Amino acid sequence: MWNIVGASVVGTSHSATGAPCQDFCAHRHVLIDGKSVVILALADGAGSAAHSDEGAAAAVEATLDALAILVADGEELGESAAFYVLDLAQARVRALADERSLSPRQFACTLLFAVISNDANMFVQVGDGAWAVKSHGRYHPATWPNRGEFANETYFITSPNWRTGFQFYSHPLSVDAVAGFTDGIQAVALRYADNAVHEPFIDPLVKVVAASGDSPSLQRPLVAFLSTESLNERTDDDKTLLIAARRKVHLLEWPTLTKAEMP
Amino acid sequence: MEQNPFINSGTDIASTYAENAEPRCPSLLLLDVSGSMQGEPLKELQAGLEIYRDSLLADSLAKKRVEVAVMTFGGRVDLLQTFATADAFTTPQLAIAGDTPMGQAVVEGLDYLEQHKQVLKTNGVGYYRPWVFLITDGGPTDKHSSFWTQAVQRVKDGAMKKSFSFFAVGVEGADMECLAELSSARAPVALKGLEFRKLFEWLSASQQAVSRSATTDEVPLTSPAGWAQV
Numbered sequence: 167m168w169n170i171v172g173a174s175v176v177g178t179s180h181s182a183t184g185a186p187c188q189d190f191c192a193h194r195h196v197l198i199d200g201k202s203v204v205i206l207a208l209a210d211g212a213g214s215a216a217h218s219d220e221g222a223a224a225a226v227e228a229t230l231d232a233l234a235i236l237v238a239d240g241e242e243l244g245e246s247a248a249f250y251v252l253d254l255a256q257a258r259v260r261a262l263a264d265e266r267s268l269s270p271r272q273f274a275c276t277l278l279f280a281v282i283s284n285d286a287n288m289f290v291q292v293g294d295g296a297w298a299v300k301s302h303g304r305y306h307p308a309t310w311p312n313r314g315e316f317a318n319e320t321y322f323i324t325s326p327n328w329r330t331g332f333q334f335y336s337h338p339l340s341v342d343a344v345a346g347f348t349d350g351i352q353a354v355a356l357r358y359a360d361n362a363v364h365e366p367f368i369d370p371l372v373k374v375v376a377a378s379g380d381s382p383s384l385q386r387p388l389v390a391f392l393s394t395e396s397l398n399e400r401t402d403d404d405k406t407l408l409i410a411a412r413r414k415v416h417l418l419e420w421p422t423l424t425k426a427e428m429p
Numbered sequence: 430m431e432q433n434p435f436i437n438s439g440t441d442i443a444s445t446y447a448e449n450a451e452p453r454c455p456s457l458l459l460l461d462v463s464g465s466m467q468g469e470p471l472k473e474l475q476a477g478l479e480i481y482r483d484s485l486l487a488d489s490l491a492k493k494r495v496e497v498a499v500m501t502f503g504g505r506v507d508l509l510q511t512f513a514t515a516d517a518f519t520t521p522q523l524a525i526a527g528d529t530p531m532g533q534a535v536v537e538g539l540d541y542l543e544q545h546k547q548v549l550k551t552n553g554v555g556y557y558r559p560w561v562f563l564i565t566d567g568g569p570t571d572k573h574s575s576f577w578t579q580a581v582q583r584v585k586d587g588a589m590k591k592s593f594s595f596f597a598v599g600v601e602g603a604d605m606e607c608l609a610e611l612s613s614a615r616a617p618v619a620l621k622g623l624e625f626r627k628l629f630e631w632l633s634a635s636q637q638a639v640s641r642s643a644t645t646d647e648v649p650l651t652s653p654a655g656w657a658q659v
Contacts, residue, residue, distance in 0.1 A: 179641065213642070315592070317452035317555035318642045354442050358449045358553055366441035374434045384434070391435035400446050402641070 168195060168204050168282075169381035172408030175392040177350055179402035188213065188275075189348050189404040190222040194230050198237060203283040205233045208406050210295060210348040212274035212322055217266075221259050221273025225323060228258035229279045236281075243281055243288040245334050251279065252292065252332075256323050274322040278309070278346050282410065289335040289344075292328050294320045295406075296352055297335070298363040300343040300372060305363035308335040308344075311352050320349075343372045343411035350405035354397070376411035451493045452555035454640045455512055455545060456632070459538050461565035461600075462503035463529040470566060470600060470623060471523055477625030478520050484633040485515035491633070492516055494557075494640035498541065502534035503527050512545050531569035532576030535611070539583050542593065557639055559593040562632065563611075564620075568604025581611055588614030598628065598657075618657040627656035 176187035188211030196203050207229040211218025232254040241247055255277060263270040276293025289297040294311035312331045313320050321331025345368050347355055357364045371391075378384055391397075392405045460474065478499075485491045492515040499510040504527020510518065542559055549556050569577055587593045597608045597617035608617035620628065635650055 313555065316558045318557050318639070353449050354446045356449075357445045364441070364445035367445065368440075370438035370440040371435055374438050378434075387433045387435050390433050394436060396442050400442065 167413045168202060168410050169375050169378050169384075169413050170195060170204060170206070170408075170410040171375055171378075171381050171384040171388055172206070172208070172346075172406070173385060173388040173392055174208075174348075174404065174406040175389055177401065177403040177405065178398050180404060185213075186219045187404050188219045188222055189350070189406040190219070190226050191346070191406045191408045192226050192230055193408065193410065194234055196234060196237060198240070198283070201284055203237050203281065204410050205230055205237065205279075205281055206344070206346055206408055206410060207233075207277070207279040208295070208346050208348060208408050209275040209277045210293065210350075210404065210406070215272050215274040217263075217268065217272045218275050220262060221270075221324070222275040224258050224262050224273070225255045225275050225277050228255040229277065233279065233281055237283070243283075243286045243336065248288060248290040248332075248334050251290070252277070252323060252328075256328075259324060270324045274324045276320060276348070277323045278348075280308075280344055280346060282341050282344060284340070287337055287341050289333075289337070291333045292321050292323050292331045294352065295346070295348040296356060298345045298347075298355065298368055299337050299341055300345075300369075300411075301337055301339045301341050303342075305365050305368060306337070307356065307361060307363050308337065309333040310361060311349060311356070343376060343409065345372060346406075346408045348404065348406040350401045350403035351407055354400055371407070372409055372411050375409045376414050378413075450552070450554045452557060452640075453512075453514075453549060454491075454495045454557040454636055455542065455549075455559035456495055456497045456636060457512075457538055457542050457559065457561045458497065458499045459531075459534050459561065459563040460499065460501045460523065461529060461531070461567060462501045462523050462525055463527060463567055463570075464503070464525060465566050465602065466503070466600075467525050471525060473623040473625045474564065475520075475523050477629040478523075480626050481629035481633050482515055482518055482520050484630060485518075485636070488633075488637045488640075491637040491640045495633075495636045498545070500534055500538045500541070502530050504530075506530055506534045506537050508537075508541060528570040529565065529567045530571045530576070531563070531565060531567075531607075531611075532571040532574060532578075532580040535563065535580035535584065536576050539580075539587070539593075557642075558591065560632075560636065561587075561593050561595045562598070563596065563608075564598045564600065564625075564628075565608070566600035566602045568607045569611075572607065581613075584611055585613055618653060621656055621658050624656040628653075631656060 191208035209222035
């Protein structure tokens with residue numbers, strides 16, 4: 167049983183100029199033959215593209231649709247499955263651009279998605295942001311922010327060179343929790359010096375999600391957290407954080423009977 | 430106040446952020462200090478440099494991200510200031526000397542820039558596309574040397590590969606034809622009078638915008654109309 171919560175919050179530089187939030191995230195929790203499978207996706211629309219907020223939303227929705235079908239059909243999770251999903255996400259964005267007679271570049275976005283079931287998982291990314299995986303109590307960066315040569319350049323699923331920015335990872339052990347985030351969060355969530363996940367940031371948040379008995383109610387607190395001053399001081403970009411954690415099982419506490427009470 | 434489990438979770442937002450190196454925006458100034466810059470032009474150029482440093486310093490992000498190097502050409506080519514962010518940057522005193530080895534300055538400047546990019550890469554520091562800003566009131570006295578042909582070729586390659594942004598600014602009396610040959614991708618700009626101060630204010634403002642840009646942004650430049658003849 168998984169708890170999942172995610173939110174995208176507009177950055178202060180965007181709210182100053184009236185630009186919309188160009189990040190988007192969504193998830194599905196599906197049951198296949200009685201086993202739960204978690205499907206997660208997030209995207210960051212390019213600041214320089216006029217309709218990238220719509221591009222990000224379309225790419226995420228198409229990704230979830232494609233992954234749900236893939237999982238329902240029992241397809242193996244692997245690189246070819248990842249390319250199939252990306253192909254559909256790109257096609258959806260292109261179709262959106264065609265409908266409006268605009269260039270797909272106007273809908274440019276990064277894309278991150280993940281599938282986690284009991285016996286398999288995959289983490290896929292084109293562009294920056296990252297996936298952090300918690301397995302057996304330890305954190306691993308499943309992917310890493312993918313940049314071009316310059317700090318303000320990345321790869322978008324709509325770019326001709328998107329394959330250069332493609333990352334695929336499958337964790338060999340069972341996964342307890344995952345966190346996916348866009349570039350607005352990466353400088354506080356990752357440690358660049360040794361390419362590690364900054365556990366003191368991620369883990370307390372993951373624990374909140376794991377301990378919750380009612381994860382949908384965490385949505386609003388997550389939005390409030392992502393809007394706090396202490397985060398805004400460190401980034402003025404849009405911020406997305408999507409966390410999925412196995413729910414901690416609270417064993418019911420039965421009253422213990424003293425010997426005298428026993429029948 | 431409402432209890433927010435995420436805010437109260439004890440999450441550490443500060444420490445890794447503080448350790449993660451700021452991405453850098455290298456800015457290489459190639460300045461003509463040949464004989465003809467004597468007097469008012471040099472004085473104004475020097476004043477412009479001070480304004481540049483002060484306005485970068487006044488911006489909390491730019492002072493950590495924009496790093497400036499100064500190379501002069503006049504009689505010879507001198508690297509007066511190696512790449513340094515504004516808080517570590519002391520405005521060099523410009524001194525007049527000799528002829529105008531512009532081609533050599535461009536070649537040596539771009540060599541130095543490449544070397545600096547390697548240092549950043551080795552240390553895992555991200556960087557924005559570097560700016561190379563050339564200011565002259567003359568023409569290359571090394572026009573018939575291999576320096577000049579090499580300079581023209583390398584600026585052209587750099588523009589094509591987008592490995593840096595090259596700007597050529599001509600002060601009154603500059604050989605604009607030579608500058609156009611050198612800066613073929615972006616037309617050179619003629620400075621209005623001796624508006625060095627406005628030029629450096631613009632440069633600082635543009636670089637502040639770039640250094641603030643997120644990793645997925647491309648920053649359009651504002652009009653240089655305040656200092657350029659358009």
